[in-house]
Amino acid sequence: EIAASIGVGIGDVVTVITSSSRLSPIGPIPKRKRFIVTGIFNTGLYEFDSSTVLVWLESAQKFFGLGEEISYIQVRIDNIFDAPKIGNKITEIIPPLLFSS
DSSP states (O other), X not given: OHHHHHTOOTTOEEEEEEEEEEEETTEEEEEEEEEXXXXXXXXXXXXXXXXXXXXXXXXXXXXXXXXXXXXXXXXXXXXXXXHHHHHHHHHHHSOOOSOOO
16 A cells, blocks of 8 residues: 555665654754665555555664664464464564563
8 A cells, every 4th residue: 555655666766764863963864764665565454554564674673773673573363362372482582572462
């Protein structure tokens, strides 16, 4: 939905601007980075598709100044009753989260 709404396709370049800024002699300047569109997804969920972009983890960490940290993980599963088992497997791979649902 985002690609269609801004009129871009695979191979196009988009500039992303974040509200987190860097300080300059003339004041705060928003961070900007150019990304090449390498794929377009459609989950069928309009709210998700119209508000979500996917970026390589390392690129997002660098852009937002997170180092090697992550601030969010989302997992979609087919069977809700598998959630505890899948959650346990995730915490074996990454440090425990402060909050999970």
